[in-house]
Amino acid sequence: MKSSSFEQALAQSLQAKDAPHALKQRLAHIPEQFPQVTHSPKKSHHFSWWIPSLATAASLLGFTLGFQDLLFPNTLEDSQIMITWLYGSVELGGLSL
């Protein structure tokens, strides 16, 4: 077998083979049969600096207003307000992470 006929035989043995029509039809139905994997959108870090800033400001405000009441709670309502402020601060802080 000469070099050219060897190459020819090799090309013939491994020649490209078109996909059957039935396969193409099967593949065309993939979108309706298989739901896409939904990726959670990446968190945007643009302008995210204002969230922790707001949380800090809210905490400071809440602490200043409620400090007196926390140390010397006169009423149950005062304590509840302080707890709400603290809870809100933690929530906002958590959102920024």
Added chain:
Amino acid sequence: MSISAFTQHLRQVFSHTNDDLVLIQQIAQGERKAFDQLMLKYVDQAYSVAYRMTQHSEQAEDIVQDVFIKVWQNALQWDASKAKFSTWLHRMIINRCIDVSRARSHHYLEACEDIQQFANNDQSDVLTEQSEKQAYLEQALQQLNEQQYTAMVLTYSSGLSNKEAAAVMDIKLKTFESLLVRTRQQLRQYLSQFYSEDL
């Protein structure tokens, strides 16, 4: 190559890459038409490689289907900055074929439909000289190891360039080219026992 021809070549290369990138982005947004377009563009190449790797039409079809399901469901897994889409697709096809072949735990071509066809012809004593040579070549291909056979399939069945085939196999171009040279030598050596002619 003149500068204008080179520029045109670059334009073609990048337009193909951009086409695929746009299609993948549309697929990620759930656009069926984009999936159909991409599938029709690559299905023949993908099937050809899968068929030659497995030598089994049904397995090849299943592998191609699995891979296109992955493309539909996880289109954004393709990183355009790392590889061309066709490289990524062929790599998935090859890896899947190797997994299937190993799972079958016997050699690639053991269930080769073509070889069975040649064997049947042999028994009926109607082999022409040409088909006899082809049958010996099929036997010679069976002797190749996984890497050698993959290189031959990517070269002759996929239509990929050597550079891209090397990228699919994750080896350097030089390594791929020497692999091809060594493989051809091995095939010729195997065939020399049947032919006295120079190979």
